[in-house]
Amino acid sequence: METLKEKVKGLRQENPSDRSFIPEAAFFKLMTRQEVEGAINASEIKSYHRQELIELVFARGRKVFAILLLNDSLGLLPKFREAGILEDARLPFDRDTLKQKLLLNNTQFVRKELKTNGSHERELEVLAILSTIKHPNIIQLLGSYTYDKKYHNLLFPCAEHGSLKKFISEDKQSMSDKTIIIALAGLASAIKHLHRFTDDKLKLDLIGCHHDLKPDNILVSSKTLLLADFGLSKLKESNIGSETPFRPRTDDYVAPECEDWDNDYLPGYVHRYSDIWSLGCIFAEVATYVLRGHQGVKDFRDARMHKRPGATHFSFHLGANKASDAVLAWLANLEQSSQTGIALLIQLSRKMISLDASARPTASDVEQCLRMIALFEVSAQIHNQFNHIQRASHSRLDYYLESVRFKAWTDTTRLASIATISDLLSETYESINKLFDTILGTLTRMQHQLESALALASSRPMTNADILNVADLNDELALLLGDKENDSRERVKIIIFKDEVELSDLSEPGDGLDGLSLPDNIRMRSNIKNMRKFYEEDSFIDTKGLRIEPTKVGGLRSIGDHYLGNMKTDIVSEKVWVELRHYGRHGTDKNTMEHLYERTVRLCALLALPEFCALKCKGLVHLYDKQAFGIVFEFPQKVKGGGIPFDPINLQTLLKKKGESTDSYFPDLDDRFKLAYTLAAALFEFHTLGWLHRNLSPLNLIFLPENDGTPTTQLIRSPWLVGFGHSRPNSPVDFTSGAPDSASGRYQHPVYMDEKKGYRAEYDYYSLGMILLEIGYWKPLEKLTEGWQGSYEERRQKLLRNKGKVAHLSKMMGRQYTEVVRFCLGYDVQSEKSVGDVVSQFYQSVVAPLRGLSQLTKP
Numbered sequence: 001m002e003t004l005k006e007k008v009k010g011l012r013q014e015n016p017s018d019r020s021f022i023p024e025a026a027f028f029k030l031m032t033r034q035e036v037e038g039a040i041n042a043s044e045i046k047s048y049h050r051q052e053l054i055e056l057v058f059a060r061g062r063k064v065f066a067i068l069l070l071n072d073s074l075g076l077l078p079k080f081r082e083a084g085i086l087e088d089a090r091l092p093f094d095r096d097t098l099k100q101k102l103l104l105n106n107t108q109f110v111r112k113e114l115k116t117n118g119s120h121e122r123e124l125e126v127l128a129i130l131s132t133i134k135h136p137n138i139i140q141l142l143g144s145y146t147y148d149k150k151y152h153n154l155l156f157p158c159a160e161h162g163s164l165k166k167f168i169s170e171d172k173q174s175m176s177d178k179t180i181i182i183a184l185a186g187l188a189s190a191i192k193h194l195h196r197f198t199d200d201k202l203k204l205d206l207i208g209c210h211h212d213l214k215p216d217n218i219l220v221s222s223k224t225l226l227l228a229d230f231g232l233s234k235l236k237e238s239n240i241g242s243e244t245p246f247r248p249r250t251d252d253y254v255a256p257e258c259e260d261w262d263n264d265y266l267p268g269y270v271h272r273y274s275d276i277w278s279l280g281c282i283f284a285e286v287a288t289y290v291l292r293g294h295q296g297v298k299d300f301r302d303a304r305m306h307k308r309p310g311a312t313h314f315s316f317h318l319g320a321n322k323a324s325d326a327v328l329a330w331l332a333n334l335e336q337s338s339q340t341g342i343a344l345l346i347q348l349s350r351k352m353i354s355l356d357a358s359a360r361p362t363a364s365d366v367e368q369c370l371r372m373i374a375l376f377e378v379s380a381q382i383h384n385q386f387n388h389i390q391r392a393s394h395s396r397l398d399y400y401l402e403s404v405r406f407k408a409w410t411d412t413t414r415l416a417s418i419a420t421i422s423d424l425l426s427e428t429y430e431s432i433n434k435l436f437d438t439i440l441g442t443l444t445r446m447q448h449q450l451e452s453a454l455a456l457a458s459s460r461p462m463t464n465a466d467i468l469n470v471a472d473l474n475d476e477l478a479l480l481l482g483d484k485e486n487d488s489r490e491r492v493k494i495i496i497f498k499d500e501v502e503l504s505d506l507s508e509p510g511d512g513l514d515g516l517s518l519p520d521n522i523r524m525r526s527n528i529k530n531m532r533k534f535y536e537e538d539s540f541i542d543t544k545g546l547r548i549e550p551t552k553v554g555g556l557r558s559i560g561d562h563y564l565g566n567m568k569t570d571i572v573s574e575k576v577w578v579e580l581r582h583y584g585r586h587g588t589d590k591n592t593m594e595h596l597y598e599r600t601v602r603l604c605a606l607l608a609l610p611e612f613c614a615l616k617c618k619g620l621v622h623l624y625d626k627q628a629f630g631i632v633f634e635f636p637q638k639v640k641g642g643g644i645p646f647d648p649i650n651l652q653t654l655l656k657k658k659g660e661s662t663d664s665y666f667p668d669l670d671d672r673f674k675l676a677y678t679l680a681a682a683l684f685e686f687h688t689l690g691w692l693h694r695n696l697s698p699l700n701l702i703f704l705p706e707n708d709g710t711p712t713t714q715l716i717r718s719p720w721l722v723g724f725g726h727s728r729p730n731s732p733v734d735f736t737s738g739a740p741d742s743a744s745g746r747y748q749h750p751v752y753m754d755e756k757k758g759y760r761a762e763y764d765y766y767s768l769g770m771i772l773l774e775i776g777y778w779k780p781l782e783k784l785t786e787g788w789q790g791s792y793e794e795r796r797q798k799l800l801r802n803k804g805k806v807a808h809l810s811k812m813m814g815r816q817y818t819e820v821v822r823f824c825l826g827y828d829v830q831s832e833k834s835v836g837d838v839v840s841q842f843y844q845s846v847v848a849p850l851r852g853l854s855q856l857t858k859p
Contacts, residue, residue, distance in 0.1 A: 004035050004038065004039045004069065005069050005070060007030055007035075008022070008027075008030065008066055008069065008070060009070070011023065011026050011027060011030065027062075027063075027066070028062070031062045031065075031066065033054075033058050036054055036057050036058050036062065036065065037054050039065075039069060039074065040053055040054055040057070040074065040077070043074040043075060043077075044074075044075045045074065045075060045077060045078060046078075048129045049077075049078050052081070053077050053078065053081060053086075056081060056086050057077070057086065060086075060087050060088060060089065061080075061086040061087055061088055062088065063088040063091060064080060064085070064086055064087065064088060064090075064091065065077070065086075068080075082143065082144070108158040109142055109155050109156060109157060109158055110155070110156045110157070110158050110159075111153050111154070111155055111156075112153065112154045112155075112156065112229075113151055113152070113153050124141075124144060124154070129197060129206070135189070135190050135193055136186065136224060137186040137187055137189060137190035137224060137225060137226055137227055138190045138193070138194075138226065138227050139156050139157070139219060139226045139227065139228040140156070140157060141154060141155070141156065142155040142156060142157060143155045156228070157221070159219035159220055159221040159226060160220075160221055160222065161173075161219075161220035161221065161222075162219070162220065163215060163216050163217070163218065163219055163220070164215040164216075164218040164219070164220055164225065164282070164286075165214070165215035165216045166220075167215075167220045168215065168285060168286065168289040168294060168297050169294050169297065169298075170294055171293070171294065172289065172290075172293045172294065175223065176377075177290065177339065177341045177342055177377055178341070178374055178377040178378055178381070179223050180286065180290060181341060181345060181370055181373050181374045181377060182223075182370075182374045182440070183223055183224060183225045184225065184283065184286065184345070184370050185367055185370035185371045185374055186224060186225060187218065187225040187227060187279075188279070188363055188366040188367040188370055189363075189367045190226075190227040191210065191213075191227065191275060191279065191363040191366075192362075192363035192364050192366075192367050194208050194209070194210060194227070194363075195207060195208060195209070195272045195275070195362070195363045207272070208272075209244060209270055209271065209272055209274065209275055210227070210230065210275050210278075211244070211270055211274075211275070212229060213253060213275050213278035213279055213282065214251050214252070214253045214278065214282070215282060215285065216229075216251075217229035218282070244269065244270050244271075246258040246259060246267040246268050246269060246270045252281065252301070252304070252313075252314045252315050252316065253277075253278040253281045253282065253315075253316070254274075254278070254315065255270075255273075255274040255277035255278060255357070256277070256315075256317040256319060256320045256321070256355060257269070257270075257271075257274060257320060257357055258270055258274060260320055261308065261319045261320065262319060262320075268320075271357065272362075272363070273357045273358070273360045273362075274357070275363070276352050276360045276361065276362070276363065276366065277316075277352065277353055277357075277360065279352060279363075279366065280316075280348075280349045280350075280351070280352025280353040280360070281316045281349075281353060283345060283346075283348065283349040283352065284300075284316070284327070284330075284331060284346070284349040284353070285297055285300065286345075287334060287338070287342055287345050287346050287349065288300045288330075288334060290342055291334060291337065291338055291342065292334075300330055301314050303326045303327075303330055304316065304324060304326055304327060306318055306324070306326075316353055317353070317355065320355075321355060322355075323355055327353070328350075331346050331349065331350055334346055335347070340376065340377075340380070340418070341373050341374075341376060341377040341380075344369075344373045344376075344418060344421060344424075345370070345373060347420065347421045348361075348366065348369050348370070348373075348421050351421055352366065361425075365425055367433075368424060368425065368429060368430070368433045369421055369424045369425070371433055371436045372415070372418065372424045372429050372432065372433070373418070373424070374440065375413075375415050375432070375436070375439060375440065375443065376415050376418050378440065378443045378444070378447065379406075379410045379415045379416070379443065381447060382406060382443065382446055382447055382450065383403075383406070383407065383410075385447065385450035385451065385454060386399065386402075386403035386406065386450065387403075388454055389403075389450065389453060389454060390403070398467045398471075399453075399467060399470070402467065402470045402471055402474055404492055404495050404496055404499070405474045405478075405488075405492055406446075406474055406477070407491075407495055408488045408489070408491035408492040408494075408495055409474070409477050409478065409481070409488050411488075411491045411495075412481060412484050412487050412488040412491055413428070413432055413481070413484075414428050414429070415432070431482075435480055438480065439477070439480060442473055442476050442477055442480075443477075445473055446470065446473045446474075449469045449470055449473065450470065452466075453466050453470070483855075486851065487848060490684070490843055490847065490848075491843075493684075493685070493688040494688060494836065494839060494840045494843060496688075497687075497688040497689070497690065497836060497839060498834070498835075498836030498837075498839075498840070546604050546619040546620055547619060547620065547621075548567070548618065548619045548620065548621040548632055549621070550621055550622060550623065550624070551568075552567055552568045552569075552621075553565055553566070553567050553568075553576065553578065553621045553623075553630065553632060554566060554568075556578060559647070559648065560650065560699050561579075561580075561699065561723065561725070562577065562578065562579050562580075562722060562723070562725075563577070563578040563579075563580075563630075564576075564577060564578075564647070564648070565577075565578050567618070567632060574634070574635075575635055576618070576632050576633060576634055576635070577615055577632075577633040577634075577635065577648075577722065578621075578630045578631065578632055578633070579630070579631045579633070579722065579723065579724060579725040580623070580626060580628040580629070580630055580631075580725050581600050581603075581628055581629045581630075581631065581725050581726075582626070582627060582628040582725075600620055600629045600631065603617075603631065603691070603724060603727055604617045604619060604620050604631060613678055613679075613681075613682045613718075613719060613720055613721050614633075614682065614720065614721050614722070614724070615633035615634065615635065615636075615720055615722065616633060616634055617631060617632070617633055618632045618633065618634050619632055620632065631724065631725065633722075635704060636704065647705075648702040648703065648704055648705075648720075649702065649703045649704075649705065649715070650698060650699050650700070650701060650702045650703075651698035651699075651701040651702075651703075651719070651771070651774075651775075652697075652698035652699050652780060654703070654716070655698060655774055655778060655779060655780040656780055665716070666778055667716050667778065669813075670854075670856065671716050671717060672775050672776070672778070672813070673817070673850065673853040673854045673856065674717055674854045675716060675717070675719060675775055676772050676775050676776075676817070676820075676850050676853075676854075677847070677850035677851050677853065677854040678719055678854075679701060679719060679721065679768065679771065679772075680768060680772075680820075680846050680847050680850050681847055681850075681851070682721045683696070683721075683764060683765075683768055684839070684842065684843055684846075684847045686727075687761050687764070687839050687842070688839060691727055692727060692759055692760075692761060692763075692764055693721075693723070693724065693726075693727050693764050693767075694726040694727055694759055694763075694764070695723045695724075695725070695726045695727075695767075696723070696747060696764055696767035696768055696771060697723070697747045697767065697770075697771070698771055698774060698780070698781075699723070700721065700722050700723030701719050701720070701721060701722075701771070702719070702720050702722055703715040703716060703718065703719055703720070704718070704720060745792055746770065746781050746782070746785070746792075746795075747766075747767045747770050747771070747781070748763065748766070748767065748792075749762070749763040749766040749767075749829060750791065750792035750793035750796055751763075751793075751829050751830075753792050754793075760829065760838075761835060761838050761839060761842070762827050762829040762838060763829070765823075765824045765827055765842055765846070766824060766825060766827070766829075768824050768846075769821050769823075769824025769825040770824075770825070772817075772820065772821045772824065773799070773805065773806065773809065773821050773825075776809045776812060776813040776817060776818075776821065777805075777809065777812065784805055785799075785805075796825060799825060800822065800825055800826055806818060806821055806822050806825065809821060814853075816849050816852075816853060817849075817850075817853060819845075819849070820845065820846050820849050820850060823845045823846060824846065
C-alpha cells in the first residue's frame with residue numbers, strides 16, 4: 001500500500017524553471033484528517049502527544065507536517081509545537097524565524113531549574129502524560145527550555161499561597177473544614193490518576209508513583225491543592241508493577257519500608273502504598289494545623305523527634321517495624337478535641353500510616369473517604385441552617401417539611417452520621433462517590449439559598465418563592481438517588497412520625513400552595529400528626545360529615561367477622577363492606593363510651609385517606625341491634641359497577657384451595673413477593689400514621705373479583721387490607737380492648753396472648769410474619785403446624801429453630817425473604833426501643849428488602 005509520503009511525492013509537478021512544486025488544491029485534497037492521523041500514529045511520537053498533534057496539524061499545520069514527513073522527521077513535531085511554530089502561516093522558515101521568542105506581559109510564573117538532563121526528561125515526560133487529563137489538582141506545565149545546553153528549565157503557573165509547607169507554617173487562614181477536606185480530596189484524586197493512568201484514546205495503561213510526597217511539593221492556589229515536582233516520579237506499563245528501588249532522600253515523610261534504619265539505612269523498595277504513607281503524614285499535619293494552627297504543627301514535629309546514633313529523625317515511625325508512640329498519642333488527643341469531619345480525617349490518616357503496607361487504603365479509597373466526609377460536613381451545615389430557620393420568628397411548616405425531606409435524603413445516602421472510616425468504603429458510598437461533583441454542587445446551592453432565607457427571615461415573612469427554590473433542590477437530590485428514591489420517601493414518613501416538633505405551632509403559608517412541589521402525602525402526614533395531637537387533648541371532633549343514617553345500610557351478609565351489604569344513595573344502591581366496632585362488652589361507663597366513639601371517628605377519618613391498600617371509608621353507622629358502630633367502606637369502581645353479584649376472596653380461602661380443587665391456584669414467585677411487599681408496606685403506612693391494626697390474619701387480606709372477569713392469577717397482585725375494627729392509636733395512654741374474640745391465637749404474639757394488654761407495634765409484626773410464612777409455603781398455618789402441641793411460645797420457638805419451618809423456607813423463597821420472616825417472628829418485644837425506632841427498624845429489615853424482591857421481576 002502506498003504511503004502518505006509517496007502520495008505527496010506523486011503530486012509533484014515541474015514548473016518552466018524545472019523546479020518541483022505541489023499544487024495547493026491537490027495537496028489539501030490529499031491531506032485528510034484520516035491521512036494525518038494514520039501517519040502520526042505510525043510514527044515514533046509518544047502516544048500521549050499524538051492526539052493533540054493531530055488536532056494542531058489538521059487545524060493549521062498541514063504544510064509544516066508535510067515538510068517534516070518528506071524529510072523523515074515527523075518525530076520533531078512535538079518540538080515544533082513547543083516552539084509555537086507548528087503553523088503554515090509561519091512559512092517559509094529561516095534561521096531568524098526559528099529562533100524562539102518569549103513575550104512578557106507582567107504574567108507571573110514559576111521557573112524550576114534542573115541541571116541533570118535525566119531528571120528534566122523524566123519530569124517532562126510525566127507532566128506531558130498527565131497533562132492529557134487536565135486534572136485540576138495537577139500542576140500544569142506552561143513551557144520548557146534549555147539554556148547553555150545544561151540548564152533545563154520548566155515553567156509553571158504561580159500558586160498564590162506558595163507551598164503547603166509555607167501555608168501551614170503561617171497564621172491560620174480562614175478556610176472552613178469543608179473547604180480543606182474538599183481540597184485534600186482533590187489532591188488524593190490527583191495521586192489516584194498518577195498511581196493508575198489509563199486513556200483508551202491513547203491506548204495507555206500505566207502505573208506510577210510520585211516518590212517524593214511532602215508539603216514542599218504540594219502548592220496552594222486559592223482553595224485548591226496542586227500536586228507538583230515530579231522529578232522522582234515514574235510511569236511504567238501496568239503489567240510491570242509499581243515496585244521501584246528507593247532513591248535516598250531526607251525528609252519526615254518517607255515510609256518505613258523505604259530504608260532499613262538498623263542496617264546502615266539500606267535502601268528498600270518504593271510502591272504506590274509508600275506514597276499513601278507520605279500522604280497520611282501530610283493529612284496528620286493538616287489536621288493539626290486546622291485545630292492548633294502553625295504552632296501546633298511545630299509542636300507536633302518536636303513531639304516526633306527521635307535520636308539515634310549519628311542521626312536525629314522527625315519521622316512518623318521509629319523504623320521499619322516500630323510505630324511512633326508520640327505520633328499515635330498526638331493523633332488520639334487531636335481526635336478527641338475535634339468535630340466529626342476532622343475526626344474522620346484523623347482516623348483516615350491513622351489508617352494510611354499503618355506499618356503494614358498492605359493495610360493502607362488505595363488512593364482511590366482515600367479520595368472516596370474524603371469526598372464522603374466533605375458531603376457529610378456540607379449536609380451537617382445545611383441541617384443547622386434548617387434548624388435556625390425553624391427558630392426564626394416567621395417559621396413555616398413548608399420549611400420544616402423540606403428539612404424533613406433533606407434529612408430523609410441524608411439518611412438514605414448514609415451521610416447523616418458516619419461512624420468510622422471503614423464505613424465509607426461500602427457499596428452505598430461508591431454510588432454516591434460517582435455523583436460527587438453533581439451532589440456537591442446541589443448542596444452548595446442549597447446552602448446559599450438557605451443563607452439568603454435566613455438573612456431575610458428577620459425582616460419579612462417567607463414566601464413561596466423562597467421555599468420553591470429549596471424544594472427544587474430537594475427534588476434534584478431525590479432524582480440522584482435512582483432506585484433508592486422510594487427509600488427516601490419512606491424515611492420521610494418515619495421522620496415525621498418520630499419527630500417531636502409541634503407542627504401546629506408552625507405557620508401555614510398565606511399565599512397559596514399551588515406553586516409548591518411538596519408531595520401531597522408528606523403534607524397529609526403533617527396534618528395527621530396535628531389531628532392526633534388534637535385528639536389526644538380531647539379537642540372537639542366534628543363527626544357530622546361521617547355519620548350515615550342506619551336506614552341507608554341494609555342487606556348485611558356475614559363474611560367471616562365482616563359484612564357485605566348495600567347502601568342507598570340519592571341515585572342508586574351500591575355494595576359496601578362493613579366492619580364492626582362493638583361497644584357492648586365495655587359496660588355503660590360514659591367516659592368509656594365517649595372514648596370508643598371518638599376512636600371510631602378517628603379511624604374513619606384515617607381510612608378515608610388513599611394512603612394504603614385499604615378500602616376507602618365512607619363513614620360510620622350506629623347498628624343498635626348489634627351494639628356496635630359499623631365502619632362502612634366503598635368498593636373500587638371497577639368491582640362495584642354493573643350489578644353483578646360477587647364475593648370477596650380472602651387469603652385463607654386461596655391457601656386452603658391449593659391442591660383441593662380444580663380451581664386451586666399456586667402463584668408465581670414474583671406474585672408472592674409482590675403480595676408480601678404490599679402487605680408489609682400497608683402495615684408500615686398504618687404504623688407511621690400512629691395506629692396499630694391488632695387483627696392481622698389471612699382472613700383480613702381480601703381480593704376483589706372485578707366485573708370484567710379478571711382471573712385469580714391477576715387478582716393476587718391487588719390485595720386489600722381489612723379488619724380494622726379492633727385498631728387503635730399507638731399511644732401508651734390509649735386503653736386496649738384486649739385480643740379480638742374471633743382472632744386465631746396462632747397469629748397473635750405469645751406475650752400478648754398471655755398478658756392480654758398493652759398492644760404494641762411488634763405484635764403486628766409477629767402477625768405479619770405468620771402470614772408471610774404462609775405466603776412463602778402457600779399453605780395455611782394450620783397445615784404447617786398440624787399436630788403441634790405446646791404453648792404458643794413453644795410453637796414460636798419451634799418455627800424458629802435451626803431446622804424449623806422458617807429455616808426451610810429459604811429453599812423456596814431465598815435467604816432474604818427468610819430473614820424478613822425471621823425478623824418478624826423473632827423480634828425481641830421486651831426491648832426498650834422507642835416506638836419510632838421500632839417502626840424504623842421494621843422498615844429497614846422488612847419493607848425495604850421486600851420491595852427489592854418485588855422489583856426483581858416485572859409483571
